[in-house]
Amino acid sequence: MNKKIAEVLETSRKIVIKIGSNTLAKADGTQNTDFMVSIARQCADLIKKGKQIILVSSGAQVAGVSTTKEWARKKDVHYRQALCSIGQVELMHQWRKAFQAQNLHIGQLLLTKDDFENEHRSLNIRNTLFTLVDQGVIPIINENDSVSFDEIKIGDNDNLSALTAILWSADLLILFSDIDGIYSDNPKTNPDAKLIETVESIPELRKSITIGSANEFGTGGIETKIQAAEKTTIYGIPLLLANGSHENVLENLAAGNENGTVFLAE
Secondary structure, rough: OHHHHHHHHHHOOOEEEEEEHHHHHHHOOEEEHHHHHHHHHHHHHHHOOOOOOEEEEHHHHHHHHHOHHOOOOOHHHHHHHHHHHHHHHHHHHHHHHHOOOOOOOOOEEEEEEHHHOHHHHHHHHHHHHHHHHOOOOOOEEEOOOHHHHHHHHHHHHHHHHHHHHHHOEEEEEEEEEOOOEEEOOOOOOOOOEEEEEOOOOOHHHHHHHHOOOOOOOOOOOOHHHHHHHHHHHOOOOEEEEOOOOOOHHHHHHHOOOOOOOOEEHH
């Protein structure tokens, strides 16, 4: 039983939950709609307990592949951006259905790095988030991949969710990925790799672990998750990394029955 995870969730009211592409994708690369239905139900349960939730959802490209299968192998950047344009509609459609079953409305925000760096725009984002949440609506955020280019691109939703958590003054950021947490080495290649349950010093963590590359569907990896923690913890926002593919993962985290890595706030 992980009491620290349960304690962090218990004491947090404003929670940003980021869901990675690999968590939203089935083995064949198409959308895992059953997972979306389950997460919506678990979010609704947290809201009934007085929590406020913002989702940062990857998966536009995954949803695009689900919708337009013949584009799945196209690597040209214009096709990728067009695929995200198609997929974003399908992604939000599935989230809308999932939350509608819980009698909850959703709202969409598509953002770029420029939006956070421009003082006027970032204030507008903050005000919109507060208004949506105060009215019981679930904001769902993604990077605006159809128009982003290198100069204005955040590049991964780990860092996007960190920027969102800071802007909204969240109490906790949860990153759902396809790994159980931070390990001393890659557990897929090293059976002796140890799960690190609590991180108090990120500089010390960096010295003690081996960081691998990003995985197949996602744009992030362990590095972007640590970057996200570096951003949030200095603002007093702890970060929890856990495996989103585990059944009833939010419920089990809240009960202390799920493994993960907690980056403690400074």
